[in-house]
Amino acid sequence: MTPESVVALGQHALFLGLLICSPVLLAILLVGLLVGMFQAATQINETTLSFIPKIVVVGLVMLFTGPWMLRTMVDFTHQLLSSLPDLVR
16 A cells, blocks of 8 residues: 555545535535525524524435435445455555
């Protein structure tokens, strides 16, 4: 196992983690921005007003993208475990 293969494997794992987290993070960012603009326009400073829409959106995003996230992680794990004998040499 060469240092280059370890770095490549780490890069692939980090990219995959970023790819899997991005739908949820982008949805939270968009909802937070919209709620923040609404709070600024109406001058409502209620802290729970920002949490409840985010929780609902995270649930919906996980409902729709959860199978894709799981399939992507399982494919990566399967690929990693099947290439493990080649990596050890």
